[in-house]
Amino acid sequence: xxxxxxxxxxxxxxxxxxxxxxxxxxxxxxxxxxxxxxxxxxxxxxxxxxxxxxxxxxxxxxxxxxxxxxxxxxxxxxxxxxxxxxxxxxxxxxxxxxxxxxxxxxxxxxxxxxxxxxxxxxxxxxxxxxxxxxxxxxxxxxxxxxxxxxxxxxxxxxxxxxxxxxxxxxxxxxxxxxxxxxxxxxxxxx
Amino acid sequence: xxxxxxxxxxxxxxxxxxxxxxxxxxxxxxxxxxxxxxxxxxxxxxxxxxxxxxxxxxxxxxxxxxxxxxxxxxxxxxxxxxxxxxxxxxxxxxxxxxxxxxxxxxxxxxxxxxxxxxxxxxxxxxxxxxxxxxxxxxxxxxxxxxxxxxxxxxxxxxxxxxxxxxxxxxxxxxxxxxxxxxxxxxxxxxxxxxxxxxxxxxxxxxxxxxxxxxxxxxxxxxxxxxxxxxxxxxxxxxxxxxxxxxxxxxxxxxxxxxxxxxxxxxxxxxxxxxxxxxxxxxxxxxxxxxxxxxxxxxxxxxxxxxxxxxxxxxxxxxxxxxxxxxxxxxxxxxxxxxxxxxxxxxxxxxxxxxxxxxxxxxxxxxxxxxxxxxxxxxxxxxxxxxxxxxxxxxxxxxxxxxxxxxxxxxxxxxxxxxxxxxxxxxxxxxxxxxxxxxxxxxxxxxxxxxxxxxxxxxxxxxxxxxxxxxxxxxxxxxxxxxxxxxxxxxxxxxxxxxxxxxxxxxxxxxxxxxxxxxxxxxxxxxxxxxxxxxxxxxxxxxxxxxxxxxxxxxxxxxxxxxxxxxxxxxxxxxxxxxx
Numbered sequence: 001x002x003x004x005x006x007x008x009x010x011x012x013x014x015x016x017x018x019x020x021x022x023x024x025x026x027x028x029x030x031x032x033x034x035x036x037x038x039x040x041x042x043x044x045x046x047x048x049x050x051x052x053x054x055x056x057x058x059x060x061x062x063x064x065x066x067x068x069x070x071x072x073x074x075x076x077x078x079x080x081x082x083x084x085x086x087x088x089x090x091x092x093x094x095x096x097x098x099x100x101x102x103x104x105x106x107x108x109x110x111x112x113x114x115x116x117x118x119x120x121x122x123x124x125x126x127x128x129x130x131x132x133x134x135x136x137x138x139x140x141x142x143x144x145x146x147x148x149x150x151x152x153x154x155x156x157x158x159x160x161x162x163x164x165x166x167x168x169x170x171x172x173x174x175x176x177x178x179x180x181x182x183x184x185x186x187x188x189x190x
Numbered sequence: 191x192x193x194x195x196x197x198x199x200x201x202x203x204x205x206x207x208x209x210x211x212x213x214x215x216x217x218x219x220x221x222x223x224x225x226x227x228x229x230x231x232x233x234x235x236x237x238x239x240x241x242x243x244x245x246x247x248x249x250x251x252x253x254x255x256x257x258x259x260x261x262x263x264x265x266x267x268x269x270x271x272x273x274x275x276x277x278x279x280x281x282x283x284x285x286x287x288x289x290x291x292x293x294x295x296x297x298x299x300x301x302x303x304x305x306x307x308x309x310x311x312x313x314x315x316x317x318x319x320x321x322x323x324x325x326x327x328x329x330x331x332x333x334x335x336x337x338x339x340x341x342x343x344x345x346x347x348x349x350x351x352x353x354x355x356x357x358x359x360x361x362x363x364x365x366x367x368x369x370x371x372x373x374x375x376x377x378x379x380x381x382x383x384x385x386x387x388x389x390x391x392x393x394x395x396x397x398x399x400x401x402x403x404x405x406x407x408x409x410x411x412x413x414x415x416x417x418x419x420x421x422x423x424x425x426x427x428x429x430x431x432x433x434x435x436x437x438x439x440x441x442x443x444x445x446x447x448x449x450x451x452x453x454x455x456x457x458x459x460x461x462x463x464x465x466x467x468x469x470x471x472x473x474x475x476x477x478x479x480x481x482x483x484x485x486x487x488x489x490x491x492x493x494x495x496x497x498x499x500x501x502x503x504x505x506x507x508x509x510x511x512x513x514x515x516x517x518x519x520x521x522x523x524x525x526x527x528x529x530x531x532x533x534x535x536x537x538x539x540x541x542x543x544x545x546x547x548x549x550x551x552x553x554x555x556x557x558x559x560x561x562x563x564x565x566x567x568x569x570x571x572x573x574x575x576x577x578x579x580x581x582x583x584x585x586x587x588x589x590x591x592x593x594x595x596x597x598x599x600x601x602x603x604x605x606x607x608x609x610x611x612x613x614x615x616x617x618x619x620x621x622x623x624x625x626x627x628x629x630x631x632x633x634x635x636x637x638x639x640x641x642x643x644x645x646x647x648x649x650x651x652x653x654x655x656x657x658x659x660x661x662x663x664x665x666x667x668x669x670x671x672x673x674x675x676x677x678x679x680x681x682x683x684x685x686x687x688x689x690x691x692x693x694x695x696x697x698x699x700x701x702x703x704x705x706x707x708x709x710x711x712x713x714x715x716x717x718x719x720x721x722x723x724x725x726x727x728x729x730x731x732x733x734x735x736x737x738x739x740x741x742x743x744x745x746x747x748x749x750x751x752x753x754x755x756x757x758x759x760x761x762x763x764x765x766x767x768x769x
Contacts, residue, residue, distance in 0.1 A: 011525065012527060013530070024194050024356060025194070028194050028358070033358060034194055034356070034357070034358065035322075035355055035356065035357045036194070036355065036356040036357075037351060037354060037355040037356075038196075038354050038355070038356075039298065039354065040219055040220060040222075040223075040299070040354055040636065045527040045528060045529070045530060045555065045558065045634075046525075046527055046528040046529075046530065046733050047525055047526055047527035047528070048524075048525040059357070060430045060431075060433035060434040060501075061427075061430045061431050061433075061434035061500075061501050062322070062351055062352075062355035062357065062427070062430065063351060063355075063500065063501075065500045065501050065502040065513060066502055066513060066514065066515045067502075067512070067513030067514040067515035068501075068502075068513045068515075069515075078522060078523070078525070079525070081518055081522055082522050082525070084515065084516065084517055084518060085515040085516065085517035086515055087515050087516075088513070088515065089514075089515070089516065091515075100733075101733075101736045102523050102524065102525035102526070103525075103526060103528050103561065103562070103731060103733065104523045104524055104526075104562075105523050105736075106728065106731070106733065106735065106736055106737070107562055107563045107728065107731070108725075108728075108737070109523075109562070110523035110524075111523070112523065113520060113522060113523070116518075119518050119520075120518070123516045123517070123518055124516050125516075142747055
């Protein structure tokens with residue numbers, strides 16, 4: 001199998017590391033060669049962050065280059081748009097519709113762009129945009145956005161339900177398990 | 191057992207499996223997790239040293255005593271540790287000594303893009319360079335074998351994409367390394383001139399021996415390719431990009447040891463390809479070596495000196511099809527990193543910006559004080575330079591600068607390299623005002639303990655430096671503490687100490703808001719009727735405050751209730767939340 005590439009993007013501090021950990025665990029369990037590349041350090045302080053997840057028979061580069069991603073999973077709308085050039089033509093975007101203003105917008109030096117989901121679609125991407133924050137809150141914890149997104153992402157994989165459930169159980173601490181399983185369900189059925 | 195493992199964790203696993211007993215390091219992205227992960231093995235004593243020089247000397251001492259030792263740092267840390275490094279090359283080791291140094295091409299979290307390979311050549315030490323987690327683990331173990339076999343410290347060079355990428359590695363059991371009894375050997379370990387003169391030829395011979403080893407070592411391997419129109423010499427993560435871009439098309443000489451280099455292996459490889467291409471990030475290190483051999487090569491003529499390489503870049507230069515995506519046509523607002531909501535540094539930097547101070551900064555989260563709207567930083571150079579730089583600035587300008595110029599430095603950075611600068615202020619008497627931003631942790635690298643926190647790397651009770659007593663003992667009579675959440679107290683402290691006719695230290699003390707033990711207050715909210723839309727609260731650059739329909743809005747999910755914004759509102763519109 002040729003290497004598949006998923007980018008997980010968002011704002012530093014939103015918790016994308018759990019999403020990549022869970023995907024890595026799941027893909028390893030399916031017998032793939034896997035590489036996951038993370039960002040630590042300065043960018044984690046509210047900056048734009050990206051995690052690369054790649055899997056296949058034999059993965060070489062740990063990073064995804066422009067035009068290589070099969071899917072972009074985004075915790076925030078502007079970040080999905082920012083990394084769009086990394087998506088393959090016709091690739092899938094799964095994004096939270098939440099908008100977090102970056103500092104240039106807060107200071108008035110720039111404006112938060114409008115209708116980003118529509119613009120991404122016009123640029124040729126398939127866009128699945130859902131309000132993950134509300135669904136996470138409905139599940140019982142605003143921080144469960146990552147599981148809502150993964151639930152949604154599960155539509156685009158052929159893995160059986162129990163594979164996802166097993167990965168969630170392996171990667172999420174026991175006391176948060178119920179909330180996160182619910183968040184996954186809500187995302188999946190949104 | 192196979193495991194998906196972070197590059198840095200794989201190095202830690204390598205330390206464990208190789209029987210390493212002692213690790214002393216200073217945190218620095220992208221190297222930090224090596225020592226943090228090593229600390230999860232009870233068999234390895236792990237500590238955060240005050241700086242990289244101390245860490246390396248500690249590891250050397252442990253090696254001298256006969257136990258396998260380790261020291262980890264980021265690329266700029268090796269500048270600090272360079273002094274012991276160069277002479278350790280002469281003494282050699284007793285038990286194995288491995289030094290990991292992590293470069294940061296593209297400067298994801300660094301102040302420069304220096305290429306650590308030059309240190310291996312300059313200090314005449316072997317350097318291994320893994321390209322993924324499996325190699326990170328294997329090369330760490332190999333490094334101990336080489337260290338003991340060739341009587342040398344061994345450098346293990348990581349980079350961000352190897353350190354911070356997870357890939358699959360095979361784990362095995364720990365093999366205890368027998369303790370090598372210490373025996374007094376002054377001719378080897380006392381590097382006074384008479385002994386050092388005799389050791390230098392030993393170093394030169396060792397390099398020849400290591401070069402001979404490198405000719406046939408498994409870590410330097412030729413991979414066959416069907417198209418001999420060119421051959422590629424590469425190492426590290428660049429090798430992975432080459433494989434991604436070219437697959438098995440061209441022959442590759444993949445180097446696992448980048449110093450010393452195998453001359454014959456490289457010459458033979460070059461002879462069987464029509465054109466030799468060198469793919470390396472950073473400086474033309476391998477390229478210049480090959481040019482020195484008289485080989486015709488292409489390297490930095492094709493690939494950039496600055497930043498990271500990528501598979502697209504390599505493919506394009508080699509005439510292969512590149513992947514193209516479609517971006518939005520409009521320019522999107524950037525999202526630079528920012529001080530967190532509730533960051534204790536914010537109030538202090540706001541005050542410095544209001545007072546229009548010249549601020550000589552340092553290395554840590556507080557470098558973010560340079561970003562708009564605070565824009566309260568004039569210089570950031572290296573660990574500790576704020577204080578020594580301020581001393582020089584004030585010596586140069588005297589009255590003109592000393593009443594409006596300050597140094598800002600974090601608690602960990604102060605102990606790392608700021609204390610010596612303060613000694614210079616006290617000794618050579620400049621009227622300097624130094625602000626220690628004491629957030630009770632090493633913040634930027636992800637919360638490591640340090641000598642001011644009273645806790646060890648593993649979180650156990652440890653010695654604790656009393657910063658006030660230390661500054662006084664160094665000869666600074668004016669030492670005071672402020673709470674950075676209290677804007678008027680910050681202002682009067684800075685104004686008074688700048689006005690004083692002698693050196694002073696202000697300790698701005700409040701723990702990092704992200705520390706687990708720090709209790710957040712209920713989030714503030716805006717009374718819409720009272721908000722006049724004056725944007726005074728926006729001047730502190732808090733990511734939790736935005737502006738909608740002419741009024742300020744507080745994001746309750748981010749606000750920690752620090753109350754700094756409330757002190758700026760003249761109309762009482764910022765309401766404290768109810769717990």
